[in-house]
Amino acid sequence: GNGVQGGDRPEDPSKQNLAQVTASIQRTLGLLHQLNLNVSSFSSASQLPLLQRLNALVAELDTMQKLAEGCNIQVPMEVVNLIDDGKNPDEFTRDVLNSCIAKNQITKGKTDAFKSLRKHLLEELEEAFPEDIEAYRQIRATSAAESKRLAQSQNVLPNGDSNVKAEH
Amino acid sequence: MAGELGQQTVELGSVVRRAAEESYLALRELVEKSQAESDWKGAYGGRQRSDSEKKIDLLKFIARTRQRMLRLHVLAKWCQQVPLVQYCQQLGSTLSSHETCFTQTADSLFFMHEGLQQARAPTFDVPSALEVMLTGSYQRLPRCIEDIGSQNKLSPDEEKHALQKLDTSVRYKVLVNPRPKEVSSISVTDGIAVFRVDGEFKVLLTLGYRGNLDLWRILHMELLVGEKNGPIKLGEIRRFALGDDIERRMAVSENPFSVLYAILHEFSISLAMDTIIRQANVLRHGRWKEAISSERISDSTAGQTGNAAVMQLGQDGEFDSSGFRLPVLKLNYWLDGKNSGPAESDLSPFIKIEAGQDMQIKCQHSSFILDPLTDKEANLSLDLSCIDVEKLILKAIACNRHTRLLDIQRQLCKNVQISQSPKDVILKRDIGVAKCFKQTSWARL
Numbered sequence: 001g002n003g004v005q006g007g008d009r010p011e012d013p014s015k016q017n018l019a020q021v022t023a024s025i026q027r028t029l030g031l032l033h034q035l036n037l038n039v040s041s042f043s044s045a046s047q048l049p050l051l052q053r054l055n056a057l058v059a060e061l062d063t064m065q066k067l068a069e070g071c072n073i074q075v076p077m078e079v080v081n082l083i084d085d086g087k088n089p090d091e092f093t094r095d096v097l098n099s100c101i102a103k104n105q106i107t108k109g110k111t112d113a114f115k116s117l118r119k120h121l122l123e124e125l126e127e128a129f130p131e132d133i134e135a136y137r138q139i140r141a142t143s144a145a146e147s148k149r150l151a152q153s154q155n156v157l158p159n160g161d162s163n164v165k166a167e168h
Numbered sequence: 169m170a171g172e173l174g175q176q177t178v179e180l181g182s183v184v185r186r187a188a189e190e191s192y193l194a195l196r197e198l199v200e201k202s203q204a205e206s207d208w209k210g211a212y213g214g215r216q217r218s219d220s221e222k223k224i225d226l227l228k229f230i231a232r233t234r235q236r237m238l239r240l241h242v243l244a245k246w247c248q249q250v251p252l253v254q255y256c257q258q259l260g261s262t263l264s265s266h267e268t269c270f271t272q273t274a275d276s277l278f279f280m281h282e283g284l285q286q287a288r289a290p291t292f293d294v295p296s297a298l299e300v301m302l303t304g305s306y307q308r309l310p311r312c313i314e315d316i317g318s319q320n321k322l323s324p325d326e327e328k329h330a331l332q333k334l335d336t337s338v339r340y341k342v343l344v345n346p347r348p349k350e351v352s353s354i355s356v357t358d359g360i361a362v363f364r365v366d367g368e369f370k371v372l373l374t375l376g377y378r379g380n381l382d383l384w385r386i387l388h389m390e391l392l393v394g395e396k397n398g399p400i401k402l403g404e405i406r407r408f409a410l411g412d413d414i415e416r417r418m419a420v421s422e423n424p425f426s427v428l429y430a431i432l433h434e435f436s437i438s439l440a441m442d443t444i445i446r447q448a449n450v451l452r453h454g455r456w457k458e459a460i461s462s463e464r465i466s467d468s469t470a471g472q473t474g475n476a477a478v479m480q481l482g483q484d485g486e487f488d489s490s491g492f493r494l495p496v497l498k499l500n501y502w503l504d505g506k507n508s509g510p511a512e513s514d515l516s517p518f519i520k521i522e523a524g525q526d527m528q529i530k531c532q533h534s535s536f537i538l539d540p541l542t543d544k545e546a547n548l549s550l551d552l553s554c555i556d557v558e559k560l561i562l563k564a565i566a567c568n569r570h571t572r573l574l575d576i577q578r579q580l581c582k583n584v585q586i587s588q589s590p591k592d593v594i595l596k597r598d599i600g601v602a603k604c605f606k607q608t609s610w611a612r613l
Contacts, residue, residue: 018180018247021184022241024238026241028237029238032230032233032234032237036230036234039223039227039230040223052244054195057195058192058195064188065184068184068188069181069185070181071179071181072180073179073180073232075183075246075250075348076174076176078173080243083239083242085241089242089246092174093252096175096256096257097252097256099260100260100263101171103263104263106267107263107270110267110270111270114270114273127425161294
């Protein structure tokens with residue numbers, strides 16, 4: 001079967017190609033299975049089908065090879081090793097995802113720390129220099145509105161905090 | 169962590185191709201082996217494979233290839249997740265750049281924190297500002313401005329004005345402060361007071377010791393004590409040292425002029441005495457070799473030879489003239505040549521030069537002598553501005569001689585009839601002012 005998911009990606013051609021290669025491999029597997037049956041229960045009558053199947057196998061291998069030429073997907077070595085070791089390559093995917101999440105958490109922590117520092121600083125500064133802070137706030141508000149407008153016009157993917165209110 | 173995952177990659181296509189190739193080659197190998205067997209049936213004596221062996225070989229091939237294909241299949245299936253993995257990697261790199269930014273921010277904040285300490289507003293001098301605002305002027309200048317300010321020079325108008333003010337102040341202070349009566353003259357010009365004691369010293373004073381307009385500063389000092397070739401020069405270093413000392417004492421005294429006078433007077437007198445003694449020694453070794461003898465009588469302390477006079481100080485550093493003893497000089501003349509011992513020289517007349525209780529140099533003759541010019545007791549004195557001991561001795565001798573001759577005349581008049589005749593030789597000596605001295609002729613006695 002076709003296991004392709006989500007076809008809105010710009011790499012559609014390579015997705016198709018991958019699908020074709022996969023299909024070819026599957027067919028090969030089918031052929032091999034049948035061959036196995038043939039050979040293991042060999043009789044004089046099954047000689048012709050055997051030969052047919054062998055030829056079909058060779059043909060399929062050839063097809064596979066041709067299809068593979070258009071395939072330029074990069075596969076991490078870790079995955080290959082995992083498969084060779086008989087493990088599930090999804091472990092790799094899982095590791096990648098986890099590390100990404102962890103990094104994100106770390107950075108979020110730093111972000112939060114900086115935010116609280118900024119808040120604290122502004123509070124203290126407001127006590128000491130109220131007019132200056134007022135001027136600063138106005139400048140920040142205008143520049144934030146400006147950058148928001150720009151981002152929307154460029155259709156940039158918003159980050160998780162895009163619903164934050166105007167800079168205070 | 170995620171940065172290291174997925175660094176090394178292989179292309180799926182090449183893996184697939186390789187796998188296919190391997191399988192195909194393996195199959196071909198098998199085929200060629202069986203073909204070889206059938207072609208060379210027993211030719212090489214190679215063992216013919218039995219049917220079951222061939223079957224087994226084929227099955228092995230199938231199994232291996234199947235496994236290979238299975239793995240390939242798994243790999244191909246996995247490749248559907250590649251977009252996800254790539255996305256995660258992108259996120260990871262974005263996060264890394266965020267981290268770098270944060271690190272840089274933290275560093276910048278730290279440096280700014282350091283820099284803020286220097287950006288503090290300076291401590292403003294509020295009291296002075298208040299003073300200026302309220303009174304329009306200030307009493308004290310801060311130290312630094314004082315240093316800068318002192319290097320400014322006044323404009324000529326300002327200078328004239330300031331000088332006038334200074335002159336008034338100096339005059340006032342000179343009038344108000346008591347001064348010793350021995351000061352010969354005192355005058356004030358252009359803010360400078362000139363103190364003069366004839367025969368001793370002359371000093372120029374003004375106000376403004378260390379910026380204090382109530383205290384005196386010495387601008388110039390010179391000695392009026394001198395010999396024939398002029399007044400004695402006061403060396404620069406000594407002049408400054410002495411000046412500093414006097415200024416300091418004047419600043420703390422209630423009677424600065426008497427302090428000034430006392431110190432300089434003592435100095436001049438000591439210098440004068442030293443000069444007198446020196447001159448006497450010179451005479452004694454020179455022209456008057458056999459004719460005079462001098463003796464120095466010094467009491468307790470003091471009396472150093474040479475040009476420097478040492479100031480004697482009391483215990484508390486206060487100037488104490490009572491403990492100061494100047495040497496006394498005794499000059500004998502008309503010596504009796506045969507006498508050698510000091511006891512004998514008591515018979516010859518002498519002049520005693522000493523600084524008396526009032527610290528003025530006085531010359532005293534051993535016996536009463538009459539001055540031919542005044543017909544009164546001779547007043548032997550030394551002009552300190554031109555110290556000449558020889559002149560003193562000559563005067564003493566002249567007076568003494570006159571006195572002796574008068575004495576003789578008196579003696580003669582008492583006992584003897586004196587008659588005069590035109591044949592008498594009259595010896596006259598014209599002494600400036602028309603006074604003659606007649607020598608009688610002994611012949612008539």
